[in-house]
Amino acid sequence: MFYVIGGIIVSVVAFFFTIKFLFELAARVVSFLQNEDRERRGDRTIYDYVRGNYLDPRSCKVSW
Structure with a gap:
């Protein structure tokens, strides 16, 4: 009985x-499709976005 429960x-x-x-x-895919700029997307895919690899190096500025 316990096995069934x-x-x-x-x-x-x-x-x-x-x-x-x-x-x-689904929420991440919809967010990706709605918020991404189509010209800047380049070779990034939904798979990269879902895995968290969606940062564009050109938009990251580091100053020392």
Whole structure:
């Protein structure tokens, strides 16, 4: 009996995290498509944006 209840709970938790991940991914993709300047995007892809590799080195200024 405990195995059945435990299996159901694990399935519900896994389903919850899957849905949460999909919503987060969708939010990032929509944000990328709405806010990116199409001329400056260049070779950056949605995959780079989702992984966090979306900073444009030309826009980063470092002064010493």
